[in-house]
Every structure is written in structure tokens, then in C-alpha cells.
Amino acid sequence: SVTFISFPNYNQGIQCVCRIHKMLTGKSVRSDLYFEEKLCASDSCGCHTPDNPSLLWLKKDRAEQFQYQSLFRYSGMQESLSSTDNAADCFKKLHNLNYLIRGIKSMHYFLCDDWDGISYTGNEPYRSSGYSERLMTYSSYYPGGTLFEVRRKMDVPDFVSSQERSGTYFFFPMHYSDRTFGFAALEFTDIHHTPDSFFWSFMEILNNALETIRIRYYITRFSERQRLAAIRDNLTGFYNRRGFEEISAEMYEYAVSHHERFYLSAIRLYNLEQINQELGYETGDQILLIISDVIGKLTKGNETPSRYKGGKFYVVGTHSADAPYPSVAVQKQEFLNECRKKLADYEEALQIELEIEVFRDFITEQELSVIISELETKLNKKHVNSRKKRIHMMNIYDIRKEIYRNPQKKWTVEELARMMSLSDAYFQRMYKKAFQVSISADLIHARIEMAKLLLSEGTPIAETAEHCGYSSDVYFMHQFKKETGKTPTEWTNHHRNNISKKKS
Structure with missing residues (x-):
């Protein structure tokens, strides 16, 4: 003394x-x-x-x-703070440990918004000096509650001095080695208290906890990036096969537990291999990207797209019972129309065989694998039927060419339908759908066109009628006038006059 x-x-x-x-x-x-x-x-x-x-x-x-040394020793502060997943939880738990600071009135933690080093864009790999312009402020009052605010660095002096009476704050840096986290401001209840050795231990444990959280978060992000890389498709950015299997199982369970409609659409580009062989893999990839772009734009709400493999895509999700949603038929047609519009240039070189099928309903007793299997069956059946139609349409075009080349033949619907292995009625429906005219009317049109050509070359009417498959001159002339509005003689004279005018 x-x-x-x-x-x-x-x-x-x-x-x-x-x-x-x-x-x-x-x-x-x-x-x-x-x-x-x-x-x-x-x-x-x-x-x-x-x-x-x-x-x-x-x-x-x-x-x-x-007394405080005993409290500090058995507080479990280090274990409590280091077990938190993020800074917010850490400071919430820290509030319950304020009793370890002798004479505390309030404690304010100003954490840089780039404290974890993830978003720091400076020249160094992490912030080692100074503080960010935006500070996440965790205020803790003892006794009392907590308050979180995002504060500008320039506002901190006004914040700590905006008391009704004069006061003193002790400022401490929060850091780990040379990595800057932020700073803390401590206010005591009266003038007899100052930071002691236990407070320095308090701050050391806090800094160690923040570094532990930061490392854990970094490892989690790194692991997540690795996981995403393993379940992401490199070309489209969608989930791949593994990702689809994970997300579809999660969505299925969610739909069951929340009684929502389970949604699954299957999309398949069937002739991707043919496209790659004939047009090249670069073109094939471009077509896949166009399809995936349409899928992405039409994907709604809680739906997730996946590229399963090759030209096979899935979109999986859930829909609440009262959510407005277009009909499945409208959705499928919208998708196909958009794809056809964007793939029009490619279809000039090669037919794009693209199909879509959709399941959207409440789950009763169906297993996910059964839903997928049934959807695939429908999709394949639809593709087979579509391919048959395309083949039939190609054959119908060939038949029409043959009819126009030889209109004089005694063509019958039965004979033409038999050539395509179709029923008479189905053949006639397909023909009219393809050319917007019935087979009988088109056959008459083909004969009249042939007749015009022969008449323009000076072929006599009787001989023209015979060459066009008419057994009667009268019937020929009657049908010719019905189709053209003129008799064969009138049409021939009119045709010759037009030629003369053009020459003169």
C-alpha cells in the first residue's frame, strides 16, 4: 500500500x-x-x-x-458457442452468458458482413484490417433482451453516444489471428468496473467460436458444392439422374405427408442418337439446351427439372389442393408448341421426335416407382403411335404424288388403304387431315390438272378424257366444267388467248 x-x-x-x-x-x-x-x-x-x-x-x-472464476469454469461457454451453426445463433447463446462479465450493463457486437470471408472482394483472400461498411449489430442488454440490426459503420459513434447521460464504452477487436471479424463495445453499470482477465478469456472463446463456425460453414459449403457437382448435369445445369432420384423421393414424401398433388412430367427426345450421328454432337447438344430452356421457362412454383440421361428429362414437384393450375392437356400442348417453334430450323434437316406425358394427382397407394413406370409406358406408347402416324403421313404423301403422276389409273379407296395397311375409314381421315381435302375430291382434282396439261398441248378432248381415266367423253366434259367453270373447248380457247396476249 x-x-x-x-x-x-x-x-x-x-x-x-x-x-x-x-x-x-x-x-x-x-x-x-x-x-x-x-x-x-x-x-x-x-x-x-x-x-x-x-x-x-x-x-x-x-x-x-x-466467485466469477467458478462460474466461468463451469459455464460450458466454449462448448455452447462452438456448437452453433451460424453467427446469429452464437450471439443468441452469448446473451445467456452475459452473467460471466462482472458489472455488465450492455454489450454490442459489430460483425462485418464479410466476416466469414465468403463475400470479401478485396485484394487479400480475407479481411485482415479495417471493417466493412455494413455491420451486423447484435446488442445484448443485461438484464434485458437482445436486438439485431444492420448498421452502417459511420453510424456506430452516434449509436453508442446516443444515451441520455454520459457513459463509457470499452471497445475490443474481434479477430482470429490476422482475420478480422469485427469489434465489440462493452458498457458497465457503474464506474467501479473495468475489463478483467476473465473478460479477455470471454472474448477469446467468442473469437475461437466464430472461427469454428466459419470453418464449419466453409466445409459445409465445400461439401455442398461437391454434392451439387455430383447431382448436377454439366450441359443443362439441371439435376442429373442421381439428383432426380433424391429430389423425387423427397417430393413424393412431402406430397403424401402434406396431402398435396404429386406432379411428375416425363419428356423424351427419342431420336437424339440419330441427331448426333447425322447432324453431329454439337447440334445434338444445342437441341437439348433449347428443350431444357423451354422446360425451365415453363417450370412453375415448387417444381424441379432434371435431365435423367441422354434425351430424357423429368420435372417433379408438388401442388397444393387449391392452387390454380392449367390442365395437363394445355400444359403438354404449350410445351410441344414452344419446342416446335424453337426447333423449326432443325426440323428442316431431321424430324425431331419429342414427346411429353404428365402425372398430377393425389397419392393414394401408388409407389413412386410405379408412377414413373406407368408414365414411361404411356410415353413410349405415345411415341410408337406418333411414329406410326409420321410413317403413315410420309406414305400418304408418296401416295398423293403417285396419284398426281398417274391420275388415269382406276384408283379406289380400298386399294389405297390396303397399300398402307389401314382401314378405309382411318385412311380417309388421315388423308383429309393431311391435305384438307377428301381422297375422292383430290383424285378428281388430279385428273382435271392432267387434263389441263393435255388440252394446253393440243390433245383432242376424247383422247384427253381417255388419258385421264374417263370412260365417257360426256362425263369428262361435265366434270371438267364443274371443276373449272368452263367446258374443255372454252378453257382451251381462253388458255390460247392468254398465251397470245403474253407474246404480244
Whole structure:
């Protein structure tokens, strides 16, 4: 013990603050917080009487320190903070540990928005000096609650000084080695308290916990990137086969547990291999990207697209019972129309064999594998029928060419339908759908066109009628006038006059 002036002696500190204020602003200030100054004598040898104020204060302080040391030792602070998944949870738990700080009134943690190093865009790999312009502020009042705000760095001085009375804050950096996390501001209940050795341990554990969270988050993100790379399709960015199997199982379970409609659409480009062989793999990839672009644009709400393999795509999701949704037929047609429009240039070189089938219903007893299997069966059946139609249409075009080349033949519907292995009625329906005219009317049109050609070359009417398959001249002339509005003679004269006018 030594002789000193007043206890506690804050007068000198107060005077220093007032002098600094005048140096900064040019204005003098006066504080009411003055203590009576008096000499307090103590024995220089260290011997004290039992009622010596200094000794009593020291004993009380050491007893209090010992009490807090016990609290700190058994608080489980390190385990509690390090087990959190993110900074927000960490500071929430930290609020419940405020009792470890002697005399605490409030504690404010200002965390840089790039503290984890993920979003830091500086020249260095992470922030090692200074603080970000945006600070995530976790304010903790003891006793009291917590408050979270995003604050600008420039607003921090106003924030800590906007009290109704004067006060003191102790600022501490939050960091791990040279990696900057942010800083903390501590306010005590009265002037007798200052940060002690336990507080430094408190801050050290907090910084270690933040670094543990940061590393864990980095490892999680790295693992997630690896997982996504394993379940993502490199060409389209959709989920791949493995990703579809994972997400479809999750969606299926969600639809069952939440009683929502399970949605699954299967899309297949059947002739991808043929496209790759005939037009090249680059063209094949471009076609797949166009299809995936249409799928992505038409995917709605809680739906996820996948490229299963090759030209096979799936879209899986769930729909709430009352959610508005277009009919399945409309959706399928919209998809096919959009794809045909975007693939029109490619279809000039090669037919694009693209099909879609959709399942959208509440799950009763169907297993996911059964739904997928039934959808694939429908899709394949639809493709077979579509291919048959395309083949039939190609054959119908060939038959029409043959009819126009040889209209004089005694063509019958039965004979033409037999050539295509179709029933008479189905053949006639397909023919009319393809050319917007019945087979009988088209046959008459072919004969009349042939007759015009022969008449223009000067072939006599009787011979023309015979060449066009008519057994009667009269019937020929009657049908010719019905189709053209003129008799063969009138048409021939009109045709010759037109030629003469063009020559003149």
C-alpha cells in the first residue's frame, strides 16, 4: 500500500477528457462528476489495520473474482458457442452468458458482413484490417433482451453516444489471428468496473467460436458444392439422374405427408442418337439446351427439372389442393408448341421426335416407382403411335404424288388403304387431315390438272378424257366444267388467248 489521492481517483481522467474535447472542438466543457480529493495515507511497509479501506476493498474484489472464476469454469461457454451453426445463433447463446462479465450493463457486437470471408472482394483472400461498411449489430442488454440490426459503420459513434447521460464504452477487436471479424463495445453499470482477465478469456472463446463456425460453414459449403457437382448435369445445369432420384423421393414424401398433388412430367427426345450421328454432337447438344430452356421457362412454383440421361428429362414437384393450375392437356400442348417453334430450323434437316406425358394427382397407394413406370409406358406408347402416324403421313404423301403422276389409273379407296395397311375409314381421315381435302375430291382434282396439261398441248378432248381415266367423253366434259367453270373447248380457247396476249 502507498499513499494516494482520493479513492477512486477519476478526477484526473475526467479532466483529460474535457481537455481533449476542447482540443477537438474548441469548446470548453464542465463535468459534474467530481470527487472530493483528499489524501489517503497507508503504511508503506504494507501492514494494515483490519478496518483499512484498501484492504477491505481488495479482499472483497478477490472474493468476487473467485466467485466469477467458478462460474466461468463451469459455464460450458466454449462448448455452447462452438456448437452453433451460424453467427446469429452464437450471439443468441452469448446473451445467456452475459452473467460471466462482472458489472455488465450492455454489450454490442459489430460483425462485418464479410466476416466469414465468403463475400470479401478485396485484394487479400480475407479481411485482415479495417471493417466493412455494413455491420451486423447484435446488442445484448443485461438484464434485458437482445436486438439485431444492420448498421452502417459511420453510424456506430452516434449509436453508442446516443444515451441520455454520459457513459463509457470499452471497445475490443474481434479477430482470429490476422482475420478480422469485427469489434465489440462493452458498457458497465457503474464506474467501479473495468475489463478483467476473465473478460479477455470471454472474448477469446467468442473469437475461437466464430472461427469454428466459419470453418464449419466453409466445409459445409465445400461439401455442398461437391454434392451439387455430383447431382448436377454439366450441359443443362439441371439435376442429373442421381439428383432426380433424391429430389423425387423427397417430393413424393412431402406430397403424401402434406396431402398435396404429386406432379411428375416425363419428356423424351427419342431420336437424339440419330441427331448426333447425322447432324453431329454439337447440334445434338444445342437441341437439348433449347428443350431444357423451354422446360425451365415453363417450370412453375415448387417444381424441379432434371435431365435423367441422354434425351430424357423429368420435372417433379408438388401442388397444393387449391392452387390454380392449367390442365395437363394445355400444359403438354404449350410445351410441344414452344419446342416446335424453337426447333423449326432443325426440323428442316431431321424430324425431331419429342414427346411429353404428365402425372398430377393425389397419392393414394401408388409407389413412386410405379408412377414413373406407368408414365414411361404411356410415353413410349405415345411415341410408337406418333411414329406410326409420321410413317403413315410420309406414305400418304408418296401416295398423293403417285396419284398426281398417274391420275388415269382406276384408283379406289380400298386399294389405297390396303397399300398402307389401314382401314378405309382411318385412311380417309388421315388423308383429309393431311391435305384438307377428301381422297375422292383430290383424285378428281388430279385428273382435271392432267387434263389441263393435255388440252394446253393440243390433245383432242376424247383422247384427253381417255388419258385421264374417263370412260365417257360426256362425263369428262361435265366434270371438267364443274371443276373449272368452263367446258374443255372454252378453257382451251381462253388458255390460247392468254398465251397470245403474253407474246404480244
